[in-house]
Amino acid sequence: MDNEELLKILESTQEEENDRLKVGPEEYDPGETLAQLSDGVLIEYIANLSQDPRKDFTREEYFRDKEIKQREHDEATRQERGEIHPPIFAGCTIYINGYTKPGRLQLHEMFVSYGGNFLHYLSGKRKITHIVATNLPLKKRLEFRNYKVVRPEWITESIDQEKLLPWQNYALSWDQEQKNLQFKAASPPPSDTIDCKDPNFIQNFFENSRLHHLSNWKADLRSKFLNDTFTKPSPGDSLSIFHIDFDCFFATVAALSCNTCDIDRDPIVVCHGTKSSDIASCNYVARKYGIRNGMWVSRAKTLLPPDVELVCLPYNFEQIENKSKIFYEVLKDYEIKFDLILPISIDEAVCVIINNHSIEPIDCDQICRDVRSQIWEKTKGCTVSIGCSDFLVLSRLNLKLAKPNGYRVLTQDQLTKDEQFWDDFLAKFSIDDLPGVGYSIVSKLRADNPELDNLLQLKQYYHNSLPLLQKCVGKKTGNKIFSFLQGKDDQESSRMIYQPEEFFARKSLSIEINWGIRFDTVQEIDDFIDSCAVYLVRKLIDLNKKTSQITMKLMRRSAHAPIEPAKYLGMGECDALSHTSRLGIPTSEVGVIATELKCTFRLLACPPKELRGVGVQFNKLVEVSSSVGGQQDKLRLPFQKTLNFELFNNLPNDVKADFSKELKRRDIIITGGPSVRSSRPTTYQERFMEELPTQIRNEVKHDMRITEKIKKTKLSELREQTRKKKESIKNVRAHLLGRESLFEPIKFQKETRFKDICKIVLDWVDATLIDGPHEKDLELFETYLDRLSDANRVPLILRISKLISTRLNLKSNYHGEDSGFQEWERFLLTVIIPKLNKNKHTFQTVRKLDIDFDL
DNA sequence: CGAGGCGCCCAG
DNA sequence: CATCGCTGGGCGCCTCG
Numbered sequence: 095m096d097n098e099e100l101l102k103i104l105e106s107t108q109e110e111e112n113d114r115l116k117v118g119p120e121e122y123d124p125g126e127t128l129a130q131l132s133d134g135v136l137i138e139y140i141a142n143l144s145q146d147p148r149k150d151f152t153r154e155e156y157f158r159d160k161e162i163k164q165r166e167h168d169e170a171t172r173q174e175r176g177e178i179h180p181p182i183f184a185g186c187t188i189y190i191n192g193y194t195k196p197g198r199l200q201l202h203e204m205f206v207s208y209g210g211n212f213l214h215y216l217s218g219k220r221k222i223t224h225i226v227a228t229n230l231p232l233k234k235r236l237e238f239r240n241y242k243v244v245r246p247e248w249i250t251e252s253i254d255q256e257k258l259l260p261w262q263n264y265a266l267s268w269d270q271e272q273k274n275l276q277f278k279a280a281s282p283p284p285s286d287t288i289d290c291k292d293p294n295f296i297q298n299f300f301e302n303s304r305l306h307h308l309s310n311w312k313a314d315l316r317s318k319f320l321n322d323t324f325t326k327p328s329p330g331d332s333l334s335i336f337h338i339d340f341d342c343f344f345a346t347v348a349a350l351s352c353n354t355c356d357i358d359r360d361p362i363v364v365c366h367g368t369k370s371s372d373i374a375s376c377n378y379v380a381r382k383y384g385i386r387n388g389m390w391v392s393r394a395k396t397l398l399p400p401d402v403e404l405v406c407l408p409y410n411f412e413q414i415e416n417k418s419k420i421f422y423e424v425l426k427d428y429e430i431k432f433d434l435i436l437p438i439s440i441d442e443a444v445c446v447i448i449n450n451h452s453i454e455p456i457d458c459d460q461i462c463r464d465v466r467s468q469i470w471e472k473t474k475g476c477t478v479s480i481g482c483s484d485f486l487v488l489s490r491l492n493l494k495l496a497k498p499n500g501y502r503v504l505t506q507d508q509l510t511k512d513e514q515f516w517d518d519f520l521a522k523f524s525i526d527d528l529p530g531v532g533y534s535i536v537s538k539l540r541a542d543n544p545e546l547d548n549l550l551q552l553k554q555y556y557h558n559s560l561p562l563l564q565k566c567v568g569k570k571t572g573n574k575i576f577s578f579l580q581g582k583d584d585q586e587s588s589r590m591i592y593q594p595e596e597f598f599a600r601k602s603l604s605i606e607i608n609w610g611i612r613f614d615t616v617q618e619i620d621d622f623i624d625s626c627a628v629y630l631v632r633k634l635i636d637l638n639k640k641t642s643q644i645t646m647k648l649m650r651r652s653a654h655a656p657i658e659p660a661k662y663l664g665m666g667e668c669d670a671l672s673h674t675s676r677l678g679i680p681t682s683e684v685g686v687i688a689t690e691l692k693c694t695f696r697l698l699a700c701p702p703k704e705l706r707g708v709g710v711q712f713n714k715l716v717e718v719s720s721s722v723g724g725q726q727d728k729l730r731l732p733f734q735k736t737l738n739f740e741l742f743n744n745l746p747n748d749v750k751a752d753f754s755k756e757l758k759r760r761d762i763i764i765t766g767g768p769s770v771r772s773s774r775p776t777t778y779q780e781r782f783m784e785e786l787p788t789q790i791r792n793e794v795k796h797d798m799r800i801t802e803k804i805k806k807t808k809l810s811e812l813r814e815q816t817r818k819k820k821e822s823i824k825n826v827r828a829h830l831l832g833r834e835s836l837f838e839p840i841k842f843q844k845e846t847r848f849k850d851i852c853k854i855v856l857d858w859v860d861a862t863l864i865d866g867p868h869e870k871d872l873e874l875f876e877t878y879l880d881r882l883s884d885a886n887r888v889p890l891i892l893r894i895s896k897l898i899s900t901r902l903n904l905k906s907n908y909h910g911e912d913s914g915f916q917e918w919e920r921f922l923l924t925v926i927i928p929k930l931n932k933n934k935h936t937f938q939t940v941r942k943l944d945i946d947f948d949l
Numbered sequence: 950c951g952a953g954g955c956g957c958c959c960a961g
Numbered sequence: 962c963a964t965c966g967c968t969g970g971g972c973g974c975c976t977c978g
Contacts, residue, residue, distance in 0.1 A: 568973055606967055
């Protein structure tokens, strides 16, 4: 496309925009709008209007107004109906162009009730994620050519299926020919091309991830357990504990639906691939050759003799769920009622009978035989093994000996009465057969005594010296292992039996994806973060909970690790970066959470192409019921209910009356006195942008948009304020001056330190916004920047300047007039920015190699 | 010296 | 073709007041 054509398009769209603007304001009803705003939003709104120097109040303000109004209205509709739909469109904002079927109103209603945002006007095209249309004239086609233009079916079919379908499948074809072709092709979703940039990636990944299923099933079973009734034993009760576990569950299920293999003769594994694929489960024939769960297929193949072929079977998650359901039903319906059926996982449960002395003693052997045969029959071919005892750890050890396809009943008395018998028993187990003892703890124990191999040796080595063991592995772990070696459970282990409701209660919610993560741009990652937020919030709402603390964990390719690791699309060797945000207020709003996460991602400064994994955790969960009502509204207001007179006075005359009425109705007082605000933030921003090299202006703008969003949510302001209270200015200053070496030992090879420095600098900025930074500190800081510059690490300077600028931007409302703020602004503009400009040329090349925050 | 945060560890 | 390396909770160690 040549320049002239481009210009034409630009002009024409501008005209159209203007046309639209002329009609807009007639529908404006300020009274109605204002009444729908919360106090905090109202006050901020007035402040914004008053601050804006371009005071014609017909364009931007009108649309902003309209938008707020619309959103509040949508929210109200959503709540009035009391219908709770999954927020499948969360994070999406649409604009509907022209005639559609179903009609505009219907689509609007559908879209917002499923969590989407709707814009009546193309006020700022940037905010829109999708444009909905059935056909577009040529002019519009060009105008929208960089947007996701979809057919209305995208909305209706997504709602039908209750999930966000990939818009690509509903993209409006540019010409009729193509459209016809598409209909003929009947385009089934090409499932093999789903990568992490696809909106359905997470769903697709989870559908195939065994570990995700294991975690998910476990959570479901726990929640089911809590909804059931059970009899809780008291300490001192005599118990019979049955630890029941399927034998190589996944492999058995897979083999059952495969009629060409023999589970007793062929070495069978369950896996996705042929080389670097994890073995989820292997049968006992395979184990005979040394094959283990978790091993890669390629390795397993090397363990077999040349004439034996490994049988790789696919996962059959559906049948696994099915057999597990039968398993739990058998346990529940068993004729001698279990007092507790504690779910350990999809294929494993601990059943407890409280021995009541008034009735005949139970026959544990008989129960084991009954349960085993019933499960064998009802699952049509799955075997379970059972370990039974009167203590959890002993049941587990018995189970280990019972496997495969057997059972074993031995009480603590029987096991430990005779010391020789007990020693022989212990000698049968390796150290990591103890529950809670894995690779790392074994290594610690071996560091003390490399000879340690089995539990008997472990017992003999630490003999009666608990302190020695605790010194090696820690207090509680030492205590636990020591108890186990006596054939007893420690307190923590038995909590599952004695306080099951507390033990099984959910305390956190998280998502983690460390496979298939290969992004190029921040925008793609933003979309991905949105998907994560939507996924988690959906669960959060299901749980009827809100969260007040969010942790983001990123996996970043280690500097020396190859770009592509051995495992296809695997994460390879990574450094973990993490950051926790306190929200101040519990929330379940996907927008707030997603914005916070996107900010956090920027703070962690992981170059998009280096990203190999993303994790998000909601750490502090609170019941929704405890945070609704008036309390929340109060918390939402970081301001007192007063309004500065000058702010009010600055308003255009025609709207003053409306506000006046509304303020009176709400008892908001207008206070006198000179204004504390000016329009400087705008100036500051413009100046800053002006100074930046053009090629990075866009990305700064992008970041600022995110920051703007945060401002709107209010949460961050509140958070910053509460955080600030805790901060001691003195401490930070002492930190910088006291350790003059702070900027000294920067090892440029090791970038993790840069993150810390960013953190410190931001804290420093926060703490000195009022009184200003110490001259000496600034000097040191400048020296540090110079050294970065000398070492060709200009991107780092860019990053730090961006962090400072966004921080200042965020704070401008509160500290714009403070001398500290001004001092920082001066430093940014006169010291840091010139360094960036000076390095423009090197910067471009370095940037390609190092960070790639392109837009 | 207790509370709380961070990160490692473990299980299935 | 590959491949689907999750997720929740405990514990140890550190820092902060």
